[in-house]
Amino acid sequence: MTTKNLFLLPGDGIGPEIMAEVKAVIGFINEAGLADFQTDEGLVGGCAYDAHGRAISEEDMAKALAADAVLFGAVGGPKWDAVPYDVRPEAGLLRLRKDLGLFANLRPAICYPALAAASSLKPEVVEGLDILIVRELTGGVYFGEPKEIVTLENGQRRAVDTQLYTTGEIERIARVAFDLARTRSGRVASAEKRNVMKSGVLWNQVVTKVGADEYPEIKLEHVLADNCAMQLVRWPKQYDVIVCDNLFGDILSDVAAMLTGSLGMLPSASLGAPDPATGTRRALYEPVHGSAPDIAGQGLANPIAMLGSFAMALRYSFGLIDLAEKLDAAIAEVLDSGTRTKDIASEGSNVVSTTEMGAAILKAFKAKV
Ligand code: NAI
Numbered sequence: 001m002t003t004k005n006l007f008l009l010p011g012d013g014i015g016p017e018i019m020a021e022v023k024a025v026i027g028f029i030n031e032a033g034l035a036d037f038q039t040d041e042g043l044v045g046g047c048a049y050d051a052h053g054r055a056i057s058e059e060d061m062a063k064a065l066a067a068d069a070v071l072f073g074a075v076g077g078p079k080w081d082a083v084p085y086d087v088r089p090e091a092g093l094l095r096l097r098k099d100l101g102l103f104a105n106l107r108p109a110i111c112y113p114a115l116a117a118a119s120s121l122k123p124e125v126v127e128g129l130d131i132l133i134v135r136e137l138t139g140g141v142y143f144g145e146p147k148e149i150v151t152l153e154n155g156q157r158r159a160v161d162t163q164l165y166t167t168g169e170i171e172r173i174a175r176v177a178f179d180l181a182r183t184r185s186g187r188v189a190s191a192e193k194r195n196v197m198k199s200g201v202l203w204n205q206v207v208t209k210v211g212a213d214e215y216p217e218i219k220l221e222h223v224l225a226d227n228c229a230m231q232l233v234r235w236p237k238q239y240d241v242i243v244c245d246n247l248f249g250d251i252l253s254d255v256a257a258m259l260t261g262s263l264g265m266l267p268s269a270s271l272g273a274p275d276p277a278t279g280t281r282r283a284l285y286e287p288v289h290g291s292a293p294d295i296a297g298q299g300l301a302n303p304i305a306m307l308g309s310f311a312m313a314l315r316y317s318f319g320l321i322d323l324a325e326k327l328d329a330a331i332a333e334v335l336d337s338g339t340r341t342k343d344i345a346s347e348g349s350n351v352v353s354t355t356e357m358g359a360a361i362l363k364a365f366k367a368k369v
């Protein structure tokens with residue numbers, strides 16, 4: 001069994017509390033001989049600033065670069081509101097994303113049957129939902145130049161942002177989406193606005209060509225991004241993998257996330273380019289939520305987003321699909337039993353702490369493997 005290196009960055013606020021539940025699962029996986037994970041741990045965010053005045057040290061950056069995958073908790077909090085801009089807690093995450101070359105952001109939207117009734121949509125619309133939004137993360141209008149506000153001769157000011165994509169950038173995100181679809185239902189929907197944007201025309205052409213040349217078995221559908229937002233609210237189960245640019249992905253992933261309920265439930269992954277020698281990708285897995293300073297240290301944090309992020313690591317970095325499925329199934333089973341952290345509690349549920357939720361999921365997981 002090859003040893004897999006995991007670098008853990010719990011961070012601030014509830015980060016260490018939810019990471020502790022992942023560590024318990026990793027410990028069990030190793031003890032049971034299901035895999036061989038070697039873990040190391042570092043500091044990121046406010047705790048790193050307190051320790052050495054930087055949001056992440058060079059030593060920890062080197063460990064992140066050398067690891068097979070990084071598990072990230074959350075950073076920030078009011079304690080660090082006044083620290084200088086370039087060493088603020090978020091700078092640690094931005095540095096990791098940049099240096100690891102993480103250009104593909106994966107945001108699943110899964111609706112656990114037990115929580116369907118809590119959605120703002122009808123239960124039948126969301127129950128059993130399991131879609132994946134693949135968002136391009138390092139290009140597009142958030143980064144394109146020129147990007148400026150200028151004052152015109154007539155005294156008005158003019159703002160410019162530039163939506164800019166190259167064929168290479170579109171090809172590599174399309175390949176991520178097609179590769180993922182191969183492990184799922186075999187369907188990809190590509191969202192853009194080719195009707196009004198040149199970048200949408202190119203996006204459409206490049207995704208079509210990558211699909212036809214390299215993934216002929218995948219069923220590709222093109223959808224205008226505004227229609228996609230509508231369809232996500234009308235009948236989201238028509239989709240499986242949705243691929244889109246940075247801006248549309250930002251919006252569509254938030255729409256999809258809210259179909260399924262609480263922030264404490266949402267995992268994510270960010271992937272880099274494959275290593276030419278091994279084919280493996282640099283990767284960072286993190287919950288969508290932040291450090292939740294309002295509930296930190298009280299045992300109130302929901303560990304499911306963090307555990308779900310680890311399940312994504314099992315699936316996408318290590319190919320341990322069976323273990324990932326069993327961990328996801330353990331989460332669903334515990335929710336079915338009515339066990340809830342406070343953020344997802346409803347009438348009649350058995351409200352438990354972070355550690356109790358983690359222990360219940362671990363127990364259900366142990367029973368499956
Ligand atoms: P937040 O996601 O930390 O919290 C928003 C609300 O959701 C809070 O009421 C919180 O208690 C609740 N919540 C979040 N995660 C939860 C969980 N696992 N279980 C139960 N309840 C949960 O966002 P907020 O309050 O805007 O930001 C707090 C700090 O986190 C800020 O310093 C912000 O900059 C940082 N942040 C960090 C992120 C990251 O590390 N990737 C992402 C978003 C915010």
Ligand code: MG
Nearest residue numbers: 250251253254
């Ligand atoms: Mg957003």
